[in-house]
Amino acid sequence: EPEVTQTPSHQVTQMGQEVILRCVPISNHLYFYWYRQILGQKVEFLVSFYNNEISEKSEIFDDQFSVERPDGSNFTLKIRSTKLEDSAMYFCASTPTQIYGYTFGSGTRLTVV
Amino acid sequence: AQSVTQLDSQVPVFEEAPVELRCNYSSSVSVYLFWYVQYPNQGLQLLLKYLSGSTLVIGINGFEAEFNKSQTSFHLRKPSVHISDTAEYFCAVSDATSYDKVIFGPGTSLSVIP
Numbered sequence: 699e700p701e702v703t704q705t706p707s708h709q710v711t712q713m714g715q716e717v718i719l720r721c722v723p724i725s726n727h728l729y730f731y732w733y734r735q736i737l738g739q740k741v742e743f744l745v746s747f748y749n750n751e752i753s754e755k756s757e758i759f760d761d762q763f764s765v766e767r768p769d770g771s772n773f774t775l776k777i778r779s780t781k782l783e784d785s786a787m788y789f790c791a792s793t794p795t796q797i798y799g800y801t802f803g804s805g806t807r808l809t810v811v
Numbered sequence: 812a813q814s815v816t817q818l819d820s821q822v823p824v825f826e827e828a829p830v831e832l833r834c835n836y837s838s839s840v841s842v843y844l845f846w847y848v849q850y851p852n853q854g855l856q857l858l859l860k861y862l863s864g865s866t867l868v869i870g871i872n873g874f875e876a877e878f879n880k881s882q883t884s885f886h887l888r889k890p891s892v893h894i895s896d897t898a899e900y901f902c903a904v905s906d907a908t909s910y911d912k913v914i915f916g917p918g919t920s921l922s923v924i925p
Contacts, residue, residue, distance in 0.1 A: 702854075705884035729911070741855070741901060741915040755910050789854055796910040797843050797862055 700724040704790050704803035711780055711810055719806045720809045721790030730773045731791040731800065732765065733757070741789070747773065752811045813906045813913075815916035822920045823853040825893055832887040832919045834902030844885040845903040845913065846876055847871045855901065862883060872896070 702721040707709075710713050711717050732744040735809040747765055748790035764776045777784055787807050814837045824830045824909045840886050847855040859870025866878040885902060888892060902916040 731913075733915075739864070740917045743912055743914060746911045754909060756912075791855075795915075796905070797860075799845060799857040799860050800913065802847075802856070804854045 702792055702803035703799050704788075707804065708804060708807045709712045709809070711808070713719070713810055714779050714781055717777050717780055717808065719788050719808070721773045721775070721792075721803055722771055723773055723790065723792030724794075724801055725771070727792035727794050727801070728795075729753075729793045729796055730765075731793075732775045733791065733802075733807075734786040735789065736786040741751055741779050744775070744788075762779070779806075780808075782810050784808060785810045812908070813842065813904050813914050814913055815902050815904050817888070817899050817902055817916040817919050820918050821920045821922065822880050822915065825924050827891045827895055829890050830896075831923065832900050832902075834885045834887065834916060836883050836885065836902070836904045838883075838904065838906040840858065840907040842904050842906045843910070844878060845905075846870065846874070846885075847885050847901045847903060848872075848916075849901065849918075850901040851898070858887070858900075870892075874916065892923050894925060896921060905906055 706721045730747040735741045735791045741757045743756050745759045746753045787805045790803045793800045816835045818833045830898045845860045846858040859868045861868045861878045868876050899918045903919045905912045905913045
């Protein structure tokens with residue numbers, strides 16, 4: 699069964715550093731998403747991406763965050779200057795249509811120290 | 812804006828007993844509803860979804876859910892649980908104001924006791 703692949707599985711970074719989280723969505727999917735889950739808390743929407751542009755973003759997704767689909771297969775989330783409160787599990791998801799239901803990756807655990 | 816409430820943060824249940832995980836949503840427009848499951852240290856997996864039509868939805872792993880528009884609920888049920896059902900369960904909603912954004916509830920931790 700096709701999978702959404704996320705790398706790395708765990709990243710530790712110093713506060714103020716830039717991080718890039720990588721995702722390879724399922725190849726025929728058209729809609730891409732990033733969510734995050736702070737330990738023990740709810741799954742929070744960050745951003746949706748369609749047709750090479752952001753279609754919706756949350757209040758969390760401020761100027762420190764950006765997304766890119768650089769080569770037609772990868773979908774990346776960049777955090778420019780990480781803060782301690784950015785520590786969370788980040789999940790990438792993709793879907794062929796908005797109402798199909800998402801396929802999630804296994805996540806990247808980001809720890810900011 | 813849509814929102815999702817899951818009234819029970821933790822539900823312990825004995826193996827082979829039935830279980831119901833409750834979900835209520837808030838939206839003034841038509842909605843799509845989903846249940847996802849998250850096993851320890853894994854991503855979220857779609858269990859089932861309601862888009863339209865029959866209010867009873869059958870999902871994977873023996874789960875089902877019933878959409879009740881008047882009560883704005885979408886409760887998840889299983890007639891007989893197994894140890895392997897121990898996981899976190901998330902109810903989620905998107906609505907006509909923004910089908911491109913699925914909002915998740917806080918989750919219910921189901922613990923199946925042998």
